[in-house]
């Protein structure tokens with residue numbers, strides 16, 4: 236009998252175990268999980284509702300350090316895509332609800348997804364050992380057969396095939412964090428990009444911006460964000476960088492920020508990263524000026540009143556102060572009769588406010604980590620190219636998706652492909 240060990244009873248590990256057992260019922264599949272119950276991270280997803288996939292699936296919804304990403308993902312999605320996800324969940328008793336392509340369980344409860352996956356695994360005969368904290372992996376040679384020796388705090392396990400699907404510490408609080416020592420084992424034989432928070436807010440460089448951040452805290456407004464890396468602008472071909480921006484005392488948050496945070500995460504360590512914000516993304520400068528020209532008694536209105544025809548009042552005041560500060564001119568929120576030349580400059584500023592990014596939020600505030608095992612060290616069957624019978628799946632791989640069900644879809648897809656190949660590959 237072939238012994239298969241899967242480390243991690245999360246989204247990818249459960250999918251891999253189910254798929255391997257369904258493909259070959261003679262496999263002896265055991266999942267080792269440090270927590271006392273399955274799918275703890277899944278329970279946190281989609282605000283507890285679990286956005287389990289997205290019907291607008293394509294490889295450009297994902298980021299990676301590798302330029303082979305599209306080819307890698309397209310091959311995997313050919314084997315298991317969003318339609319397969321729907322079919323799979325229906326087959327294990329989870330009916331789904333489509334909300335503008337974002338798919339949830341009909342019950343709108345992540346617990347339903349976890350229960351269904353766990354029950355299916357148990358029904359198929361998968362063993363799940365909880366409170367097992369894998370600390371090290373070694374190899375021994377048993378009569379010419381290489382075996383993995385997996386050591387936890389309590390036991391040692393032997394495996395012919397090993398799947399590592401341990402995810403990352405994104406979204407975990409300090410007391411939920413455990414050792415990720417096995418990443419050191421992976422790093423010995425595989426290129427591994429440092430794990431950094433992504434799908435999270437951005438901390439603005441406070442220097443010179445303290446007043447601005449204090450004044451705008453709590454404002455939500457539509458905006459378009461352009462990332463500028465060492466003076467080179469990065470725009471997006473889709474609209475992922477336009478949407479509701481949440482301004483906080485540390486900087487920028489909201490889905491629109493999450494969607495572009497991976498690009499910031501990639502460059503922030505070694506390059507200067509700014510975000511240029513257009514606070515009036517639906518209006519051209521000429522359109523704003525044309526509207527202003529129609530205001531009665533324009534010369535008697537103060538600049539805050541004029542700007543707040545288009546923008547939140549607190550934001551208008553904060554932007555006027557920041558503008559005055561940046562150009563070193565005595566323009567206050569009560570300034571009147573500035574003239575159209577100055578008004579035009581202010582509108583131009585409002586459409587292109589450049590803020591320097593200091594860092595990303597901490598891992599506990601992030602939904603995923605960017606980085607992990609280089610996809611070029613992994614075959615399209617999810618087996619390591621460097622170590623036979625060692626497989627990977629899920630977020631530990633250097634693939635991170637935007638918000639909207641894409642990260643779980645990658646966990647289902649990579650788990651499925653790993654499970655199939657663990658069962659199919661008989662050597």
Ligand SMILES: Cc1cc2nc3c(=O)[nH]c(=O)nc-3n(C[C@H](O)[C@H](O)[C@H](O)COP(=O)(O)OP(=O)(O)OC[C@H]3O[C@@H](n4cnc5c(N)ncnc54)[C@H](O)[C@@H]3O)c2cc1C
Nearest residue numbers: 243245246247269280281286369402406629630640642643
């Ligand atoms: C707040 C939040 C909301 C999210 N919302 C969504 C969403 O709505 N849609 C979406 O697509 N994605 C969402 N995500 C991302 C998604 O949850 C992850 O990308 C996905 O769960 C990754 O699956 P995985 O199996 O790789 O890792 P996990 O689901 O994290 O599973 C890994 C498992 O391995 C275990 N483990 C780790 N190390 C060891 C060890 N040494 N020994 C034993 N066990 C170990 C862990 O305890 C864990 O149970 C969200 C994430 C967060 C934090």
